[in-house]
Amino acid sequence: MSYDLLEDLKTFLNEANLSNYEINVYISLLTASKSNPPTAREISQDSGVPSGRIYEVLEELNLKGFIDIIEARPKKFTAINLNKALENLINFHKKENKRKMSFLYERAKKIEHDLYKSEIQIRKEPSKIFWSTKFGTKSILTLYAKYINEAKEEIIFNEFINKSTLKIIPHASLIYTPLKEAVDRGVKVRDLWSFEYDKRPLNEEQKAKCKSVFQELRSLQDHLYGLSVELPNFNMKYTYHFMSFNFDIIDKKRILFKLKNPLKPYQIFTCMNVVDPKLADELRDKFLSVWTFEALDFN
Numbered sequence: 001m002s003y004d005l006l007e008d009l010k011t012f013l014n015e016a017n018l019s020n021y022e023i024n025v026y027i028s029l030l031t032a033s034k035s036n037p038p039t040a041r042e043i044s045q046d047s048g049v050p051s052g053r054i055y056e057v058l059e060e061l062n063l064k065g066f067i068d069i070i071e072a073r074p075k076k077f078t079a080i081n082l083n084k085a086l087e088n089l090i091n092f093h094k095k096e097n098k099r100k101m102s103f104l105y106e107r108a109k110k111i112e113h114d115l116y117k118s119e120i121q122i123r124k125e126p127s128k129i130f131w132s133t134k135f136g137t138k139s140i141l142t143l144y145a146k147y148i149n150e151a152k153e154e155i156i157f158n159e160f161i162n163k164s165t166l167k168i169i170p171h172a173s174l175i176y177t178p179l180k181e182a183v184d185r186g187v188k189v190r191d192l193w194s195f196e197y198d199k200r201p202l203n204e205e206q207k208a209k210c211k212s213v214f215q216e217l218r219s220l221q222d223h224l225y226g227l228s229v230e231l232p233n234f235n236m237k238y239t240y241h242f243m244s245f246n247f248d249i250i251d252k253k254r255i256l257f258k259l260k261n262p263l264k265p266y267q268i269f270t271c272m273n274v275v276d277p278k279l280a281d282e283l284r285d286k287f288l289s290v291w292t293f294e295a296l297d298f299n
Contacts, residue, residue, distance in 0.1 A: 009082075016089055018064075021049045021057045026066050029079035037076040064092045102278040105130065105253075109275065130275045140271045141174040147250050147273075148178040155182060156249040156287055157191045158258075161213060161238070164266035169220045176225040183227070183234045191227075191236045192287070192295055193217065194243040202240050214238045229297070237295035249284055253277040 006027070013023045028047040032038050038046065044054040058077060061067045065088025070076040080088065109130040134140045148155065169176075183189055195210050202210070218236060221227040229236055248256045254275050261269035 012086075013089075016093070019057070019060075021047075021053060022061055022064075022066075025049055025054070025057050026061055026079060026085070029067060029077060030082065032079070034078065037070055037078045039074045039076055041074075043077060064089055098277065098281075102276075105275055105277060132273045134271045134273070135269070137267060140268055143271060143273060144248075144256070145174050145178050147254060147256070148175070148182055151182050151187045151250050153187060153251045154249075155179070155187055155189045155251075156284060157189070158243060158246055158248060158287070159191065159193045160243070160246075160260075161193050161195050161217070162266060166213070166216060166220065168266060169217065170224055173225070176221065176227060180225050180227050183231055186233060188233045189235070190287075190291060191234070192243075192291055193236065193238040195238065195240050196242045197240050199241055207240070210238065210240055235297070237291060237297050239290060239295045241294075243290070245283070245286065247283055249280050249287070252284060253280050255280050255283060 010023055010027070013026070014020075018026075024047040025043055028043055029038070032043075032046070040054050040058060041051065043049070043058070044051045049057055058067065058069075062069055066080055066085045068078050068080060070078065079085070112130045132143075134143050179189060193214065195213075197206070214236075218229065221236070227234055227236075246258045246260070248258070250256070254273065257272040257274065258268045259270040259272075261267040
């Protein structure tokens with residue numbers, strides 16, 4: 001390894017928050033014999049890491065995907081190939097950041113919750129950021145418009161089709177106008193519609209009816225709001241069967257749980273807004289499984 005490349009590697013590993021001990025040990029192992037891997041004592045001598053710290057450093061490097069441990073007496077150690085080690089390091093940091101972000105969100109939600117219960121005289125925003133529950137059509141639509149307008153990356157919608165859906169679409173500009181604006185600014189939107197059949201197989205006549213209703217729905221979306229599946233960031237699909245889950249996800253972190261009005265099933269009675277990246281990731285996987293393997297488009 002050339003001197004310049006070695007210095008670039010040291011700089012990169014330092015910027016990736018590896019300690020000087022970790023960097024020295026890994027570089028020592030990169031140049032060590034593959035046929036006769038060194039022991040911890042030999043690595044300590046070659047790298048200059050004190051013997052009292054060497055096992056701790058080796059454990060950290062193994063955790064981050066930089067080295068392999070050969071079970072022997074005494075144990076021996078080898079460096080993982082540099083390109084694979086760098087990939088492992090990036091994946092390690094991704095997982096660590098997810099854990100840290102999840103922890104911070106949970107703490108922030110608790111603090112916000114405690115703030116609203118307290119009598120402390122500091123400013124409290126009327127719209128809670130990390131958790132809230134909304135009741136009534138107007139409040140729910142206002143909440144959706146706010147977060148659709150703030151979306152930067154992705155919106156996942158789960159919507160349902162019943163006998164009232166086609167009549168309601170022309171009066172849903174509070175949702176679909178900002179949704180079109182989000183698509184125009186580069187936000188990726190997946191819009192999944194579910195009919196309310198149970199899990200039994202449909203006959204051909206029922207399937208044809210579903211396809212016809214979905215075609216009309218697509219035409220309305222396009223005509224009224226410009227939401228065409230020809231747009232690069234917008235896609236619609238449908239599934240015949242009633243969905244057991246009813247949630248929307250914005251930017252892979254904000255989940256909007258919806259509860260239908262039992263007296264007016266075309267309306268959402270309650271919406272719970274929760275910021276939780278870990279839960280959002282799990283629910284997104286559930287959605288994408290249906291989207292990829294079950295849902296249909298018109299074509």
